[in-house]
Amino acid sequence: MRQTLRTITGLFSNMHIRGKLLISYFILIFLPLALMTSITYTNVSRDYEKQILHSADQSFDQAYTFLTYKVNTLIKASDVIYFNADVQTMLTRDKQVFADDYVQQNIDRQELEYFLNSFQNTEDVYRASLYVPGWLMYAGQNFNFMNMDAFSKTENYRALLASKDKVSWLTEHTITNNNSNLDPVPVISLLRKIRNSEQTSEIIGIIELNILQDVIDGIIQKANITNDGVVYIQNSNGAIASCSNLQNFHRINPNLALIKDQDDGLSWNNAKIGSSDYVIKKRTIENTDWTMVTAIPLTEIFTQSTRIRDLMLVLMLVCGLLSYGLAYLITGATVKRILLLKKKMRLVQEGVLNVEVHSTSRDEIGELTDSFNHMIKRIGILVDEQYQNGKEIKNLELKALQAQINPHFLYNTLELINWKAIDNEVPEIAVISQSLAKFYKLSLNKGxxxxxxxxxxxxxxxxxxxxxxxxxxxxxxxxxxxxxxxxxxxxxxxxxxxxxxxxxxxxxxxxxxxxxxxxxxxxxxxxxxxxxxxxxxxxxxxxxxxxxxxxxxxxxxxxxxxxxxxxxxxxxxxxxxxxxxxxxxxxxxxxxxxxxxxx
Missing domain, CATH: 3.30.565.10 (Histidine kinase-like ATPase, C-terminal domain)
Structure with a gap:
């Protein structure tokens, strides 16, 4: 042990000063960073887990509030329709009296249609419809009015009769679009029996209020803030009314018993589904048989904490390496300056003359750098002088070429031709010589x-x-x-x-x-x-x-x-x-x- 210690001490003593400084910097930089990262990770991961559950709580409660509002909106609309005196009057008309009275039936249809359309909007009530007695001529319209006699033969009607609740809900199904040329629209429907106000045992019609499935899905999707978790609505029969992510839902595969085993409240509960552990929260939506459930895998919460840990380790390494690199640069400043000067010289070798090495020191390398800069500036001046000389030579050659055409000789000759033409009464030649003299005078333009x-x-x-x-x-x-x-x-x-x-x-x-x-x-x-x-x-x-x-x-x-x-x-x-x-x-x-x- 002592021999090993002596060997290490001897190696350290014989190292260059730069090596000793780098080892010292390594110890002083990475050990404090590792300790700080460990403490920070412990605190941050704990806070992050609380933050995820808190954010999930807020998103869940907000979605629950929106859904409750949508449900109550549909119920209130059904109240207005149910207690409307005109609806009672029109649905209790005597078949024997009005079966052939198509004028009155058409008036009834128009008034009911106008009344139902007043409830419709894209966000809350997509369509308001009535199931009316089959003998009415507009019972087969299949838009705002549908045949109650035909509906009475369906399973949905029997379930509606058996229900003791004020309203019943149909999970996702499709209805025809307002524009018959478009595809059917997925909706969730509220069904409510309309009883005769005078004979309450008699059902005279059924209210159907539809809300777009996309509206419910949009609320549920916003409630899910995790990648692997899921938020969904399940009715008392186990049917899924809406789900934020069907792929995650099928992978988790929660059963109906899971909902019944959890407390209906504001707290999170641990649950095991299959071989995985989850945190579960559920709430029953008032006036429905729906339960809103959110399930978040514990592995995702821990995965986020692990990502934070990995990120902090990366940051520690980056900060440590940057600090160590800075120490290396400081100890190797002299070498770096020489390498920089060498790099600039190579650029000059390749023909790049617009280079300059900045130096504020006055040591030997600083003096060498100043001499290099002076030399490059001098070379640049000489190159510019050579370029200008070459340009002047070309201009002189051009001037010499132009000078070969002696302007005075040319003008005098053309003037002689002009006078000869006049003396010999040949005006065309005079005009040509004058025009030619003017042409060449403007062409030459004194160079x-x-x-x-x-x-x-x-x-x-x-x-x-x-x-x-x-x-x-x-x-x-x-x-x-x-x-x-x-x-x-x-x-x-x-x-x-x-x-x-x-x-x-x-x-x-x-x-x-x-x-x-x-x-x-x-x-x-x-x-x-x-x-x-x-x-x-x-x-x-x-x-x-x-x-x-x-x-x-x-x-x-x-x-x-x-x-x-x-x-x-x-x-x-x-x-x-x-x-x-x-x-x-x-x-x-x-x-x-x-x-x-x-x-």
């Missing part, structure tokens, strides 16, 4: 990519003028743009390719027409500008129009490339939510809509 909308429209007018000289004034251009938009900015050379498509692939394809119209409209929608180029040419299939922006038109790749180029430029400049939208149908022309922001 600027952004122009005003009015300049872009003037550019289109020059282009259309040149095309009209080529195609014998076959194109008519209409511009309907709000003046407030004239000075708004737009990427240059956006409209011209679209107008060119409208001329070549729309208007000129309609060979049976002398003239085509291109309409350019523009308006503001919230913070956006909408420009539309519409022609009345041959049009195309909607799938072809969509293909222009997707994969291009298989029949005209140049047209598709130009459209996609415009759409791509707009999205690059303004964002993915902007661009072109095509609408077209064969024979009705094509419209392309341009959406750009109003900046």
């Amino acid at each position: 600027k990519d952004i122009v005003s909308i009015i300049d872009e429209i003037n550019h289109i007018r020059a282009y259309v003028q040149i095309q009209n000289l080529r195609f014998d004034n076959k194109i008519k251009l209409e511009v309907r743009i709000a003046p407030v938009l004239h000075n708004c900015n737009i990427l240059k050379l956006i409209l011209q390719p679209l107008v060119e498509n409208s001329i070549i692939h729309g208007i000129l394809e309609a060979r049976d027409r002398d003239e085509g119209i291109i309409t350019i409209t523009g308006f503001q929608e919230k913070n956006d500008i909408i420009l539309a180029v519409e022609d009345d040419g041959v049009g195309m299939l909607p799938e072809q129009a969509e293909g222009l922006l997707a994969n291009g038109n298989a029949n005209d790749e140049v047209q598709g490339y130009g459209v996609r180029n415009i759409n791509h430029r707009i999205k690059l400049c303004y964002g993915q939510e902007y661009g072109l939208t095509y609408r077209s149908s064969p024979g009705k022309g094509t419209m392309v809509e341009i959406r750009i922001p109003n900046r």
Whole structure:
């Protein structure tokens, strides 16, 4: 024993400080948590058992109160019908006098029907009916009125006669729905004999008041607060009037003797059903032969306590592990900081440069972290500089390409052609050279990519003028743009390719027409500008129009490339939510809509 103790002490003494601290934390964390869990479980499980029975008590008593109210409501309704003088008068009519008096019988039927309907509502009395003598013409209605002669041959009638109670109850059965097209409705019925007020031994009719089975079932189901328990209503013959869970009822299988062996009151009683133990409570419902019973398995109460115990053990383990993990993090803070720095370096290796390691310490690792952050920022600056240099090189290449077209040389040449045309009296050539000079002046725009909308429209007018000289004034251009938009900015050379498509692939394809119209409209929608180029040419299939922006038109790749180029430029400049939208149908022309922001 001493040797073992020395060995353990030696191992503990030779351990690293971090290991010693972790063992100490383990003892200081888990032992107090285990003691606290044990004490808490004992108290909580005891209180939980009391709480379940208390909640079951409240739900049981509340359901009992509701059922008593429903029963009394039906009995009071039967009282009103029973003591109604008109009912007595109509049910005691002399057969010999009124058997053939269908007018009076029909009046009686209407008055009785109106009287019975006044009791009906969904929650309390679903239907009020009367069993009347069979000789009455409305005895076979089978809705508010039924044939008492036929009913007298049934077992229910014999049981009603044998009963000495004020009313009798029929457990679940079905009656026809108010709407004859629907399925029969399950109900529970109150039956009451109507005696002749002058000869009390004579039964002149029977009252039947029906309440929906669903209403009773809903009350009973709310009374059951357990998963494996059951609440049910059983009559004196053992028939089940309502049950909260038939599956649980058949599994428990309580017998009629069980009810008789229990006290009718507010206390819970222990009972053994089969091989299982239960807590039972019952109460007899007044003015009925019904008994309301609830049975809760003891195993369920103990199961809930066991779940609480397991939950507390899990919480103890979670709290203990979190505390132990926190202690581990504290002792390994230095290692964690190095691992974090290593992880960030791996991200930089993979090309992720927007990383930063936060450090508030000023030790060696803190200095190393600051140096790492400075290095990453420097690399980021160099990458941005390289990107900007590359972008500037591309812009210079574009400028060089544009510069190959010498504007002054081009304008002077076109001006020379203009004067030569005037000297030689060829006005068409003069108009072409002037329009072409205006077209290229607006196209080049001194190298600027952004122009005003009015300049872009003037550019289109020059282009259309040149095309009209080529195609014998076959194109008519209409511009309907709000003046407030004239000075708004737009990427240059956006409209011209679209107008060119409208001329070549729309208007000129309609060979049976002398003239085509291109309409350019523009308006503001919230913070956006909408420009539309519409022609009345041959049009195309909607799938072809969509293909222009997707994969291009298989029949005209140049047209598709130009459209996609415009759409791509707009999205690059303004964002993915902007661009072109095509609408077209064969024979009705094509419209392309341009959406750009109003900046």
